[in-house]
Amino acid sequence: MAVVVILVLLAAGSVLFHLLSPWWWTPIASNWNYIDNTLIITFWITGFVFVAVVLFMAYCVLRFRHRPGNQAAYEPENKRLEGWLAMSTTVGVIAMLAPGLFVWNQFVTVPAEATEVEVVGQQWLWSFRLPGADGKLGTSETRDVAPENSLGLNRNDAATLDDLIIEGGELHLPIGKPVKVLLRSVDVLHDFYVPEFRAKMDMVPGMVTYFWFTPTRTGTFEILCAELCGVGHPQMRGTVVVDTEADYQTWLAQQQTFSQLTASAGGSSTAATADASSAQ
């Protein structure tokens, strides 16, 4: 009997924990509430199955536990029942997969009007690059990383010179405009993760990865690294600020271009190298 009671309590307790506990996701700040919705559908379907299976087991233990004189039934197979269960499982799986793939299609289809922003990861800081007046990001190469060029930008590419560089600072984004985030790493794997945006993606040295989203709420959000990148992994933090259009323009006007930065840096070693070694 103890077994029956504990199984029932376990099922009920799990449901109550889900409904009453204070641990729930952070308020969303992007367009990916579709993801949240799919997650909720999945919670309902799986929660129902879990409770049903555990309660059925509890019932079996209660009803068919051994008593003197009991004999089990002899029924090797039941084609109809097995077929029916397989079919209803398939339906449940489709009910989760279909919305999932539908939303994934949106996730991988970057809107044409999305503006590009580059995020560069290195142990253990975040840097950002925005296209300059030409609206294009210039090319880059890990091989070009040097003390005065910590992002490895291509000096011979005209598109690079007017790119805006933010090393170790805050990234600002305007509200309501889709952004395509281009992700690059110059050393190991990292992962650009802002819990409020829901989306995340690994950054892989030697390639450019991406995802897109639209910020829907102004505020200051913390960037975390979500792919183990060495002993400083938990300390790799950054900040992204979602601004109103006016605030964003004010901020944008204060940023320095690549050519301004290299000119002002002159002979002295750059801030990035100093940051990197102090983080060690």
Place this chain on the structure above:
Amino acid sequence: MVDVRSGIGEAVPPAEVEDVELYHPHSWWTRYVFSQDAKIIAIQYSTTAIAIGMVALVLSWLIRLQLGFPGTFELIDAERYYQFITMHGMIMVIYLLTALFLGGFGNYLIPLMVGARDMVFPYANMLSYWIYLLAVLVLAASFFAPGGPTGAGWTLYPPQAILSNTPGGRDWGIILMLSSLIIFIIGFTMGGLNYVVTVLQGRARGMTLMRMPLTVWGIITATVMALLAFPALFVACVMMLFDRLLGTSFFMPAIAEMGEQLEYGGGSPILFQHLFWFFGHPEVYIVALPAFGIVSDLISTHARKNIFGYRMMVWAIVIIGALSFVVWAHHMYVSGMNPYFGFFFATTTLIIAVPTAIKVYNWVLTLWRGDIHLTLPMLFALAFIVTFVNGGLTGLFLGNVVVDVPLSDTMFVVAHFHMVMGVAPILVIFGAIYHWYPKVTGRMLNEALGQLHFWVTFLGAYAIFFPMHYLGLVGVPRRYHELGDASFVTDSVHSLNAFISVAALIVGAAQIVFLFNLVWSLRHGREAGGNPWRATTLEWQTPETPPPHGNWGKELPVVYRWAYDYSVPGAPEDFIPQNQPAPGRMSHEAAS
């Protein structure tokens, strides 16, 4: 209703080969140490696996102390923390679970359950164990090597695995880890080929494939999968070892580490991830399928009822095994691979839910209208179903590509895989040990200690891993030595972490009760007799318990029926052993 007790009353085929002469040990050393008896090898495998598993248990305590009470224990700095999680993960997955299920249970049960005298290549079988032991020693040596063990995470992702900001990256840690894996795979291959050939060629007369107990089906399918999957890990380890030692760049692109250019260039970090998970996903089922098989037999025996839908169960095992080779990239949805792969891998992953669900239905339908004896093996089987269903269902979150995006790399993933391939299979291992210990030693394990062990382990493990999902939902990333400040790191997150840690310490301590029981019952356990559970399968029908070298005495058993003749209407008892002839044909067939 179809009669799956196929061919009761069919003539038993004549022996195709002569009974073989086994190697006769000449001394204590060849009998108990360098033994070629699969049962001794099984005990050696199990003891070694449990011993190194205890190291992993202590590591898990240290991990939880740090997560629950950050900053309290100076000893656990970031470097050590990453070394602990890496070694904990690798030990549990490879050196404990894989070795115990295949090397331990496989060796003990396959020859006995199919009615063979031993594995077909006893010498290679012996070598398999000693090579496994060497792999364990090499792995353990890294704790004492300069720089300590690797802290790359159990997934060993390059480039960081072999770079200087990861513990052991430029020291001995990663070299010993990769070497140990290579040695393990060599040893496993010797054992694995043995299990496959024994099942295909060494079965007793009358033991058709579709009469084999599901335990054998689970172990053998897992073995075939391991033989196909481990080579991917093998080449990945060799290549990474070359990258580390010879300066090749299989997995290493151009890298500027702390502003300094390294000599590497042109390689692909994602290639490693594909190789790793081409092994790593089947690995999940290499651990799960033997558990599926064993738990089916535990439920059937202790509910005194045939397993429901035997043929469906066999096909589900085989289909899950096959499908598990085409789902690997669901571990890589946010790895930066071409995002269109997501459509394919999400679909294959969710398809695998169907045969898996069928197995769950058939387990609970076996309970339905059964005669359920709440023995320790049955309790562990019930607990397995609860935790496996829980962990399997959260797999539907992570497999469904878009839902994975916010949850990937968070504590949700940690909770999911611990529930589904940690807690669930380990509960089966416990159930199986309580079930077969009487056959191995001739004595029963102590019931009271077993009850204590069961309840603390089951409810404690659930209390650890069920709430942990919600930490991930909140946004807590995995592999964080300390959380620091973030919007989602509230006081309640810290309290929950502390609660989980306390539960983990208690559950760990309960395992000491279990170990004590294993040792204590060797001498003081109740005498078990040959078939204490009144089970049908062949291992319970040996002339002697524990079975001696050669298992069967003079005559090999002959099999007349499937493994699940429990509560057959009209039979004098509620079980009919597989080697019991159909009524009326007894004298005729025994003579043939």
